[in-house]
Amino acid sequence: MTVKWKERLAEPTAGLRTVEAVRPVLEAWMDRRHGSLTFRMAQVLSGHGCFGKYLCRIAGREPTTQCHHCSCDVDTAQHTLEECPAWDSQRRVLVAAVGPDLSLPAVVKAMVGSDRSWKGVKSFCEEVISQKEAAEREREKSSDLPIRSRKTGRRRRAPHAHLLPP
Structure with a gap:
């Protein structure tokens, strides 16, 4: 299976x-024995x-x-992860868990490397993204701009389903 992922x-x-x-x-990501990806982690x-x-x-x-x-x-996700002053307190906890380099490659490497880092990233993502969602x-509620309303109706087929390994 790793070969198929590498090819893709x-x-x-x-x-x-x-x-x-x-x-x-x-390979380390696929072989790790800790952590599961949450919806909010996937967003980041x-x-x-x-x-x-x-x-x-x-x-x-x-708009x-x-x-x-x-x-x-x-x-962007990187702005939220690394720069936005609104999340400074959550970021301090994250840096304590993964180190000062918050580039995405460094964060992913830290996540794979230890359960503590994985939990630190998870905690940051859950707390910050839930606040951004709220x-x-x-x-959406306070705006009369049609652009801000969510589309409702039937669900679309996952647009990236073809990217999953067989």
Whole structure:
């Protein structure tokens, strides 16, 4: 199975940020005996979640890419992880668990390396993303902009199902 994943990650067509972080530790990731990935951790690793850039450019639910928690023009998963002052206290706990390098490759390597680091990343993601989700829901409720409303109706087929190994 590792061979199939390596083949798929050798020439990625999407998710380059995540692929570049996981590829160097793929075997260790798959062989680790600790941690399971949560929905909110996946959002931070993939950049698909409550981030201004994603909500504006991909989901189409925000008029701009700005961070609603600071004055940054482009809110990304990396901005949330490494820079946004709104999450300084959570980030201090994260740095104590994984070290000062919060680049995605360093964070993923630390996660794979120890249960303590995995739990530190999980704690950061769960706390911060849940707060970002709550803020997004409040913006949706208090806004009359149609762009901010969630689309309802039938669920679409997972767009990246073809990327899963057989």
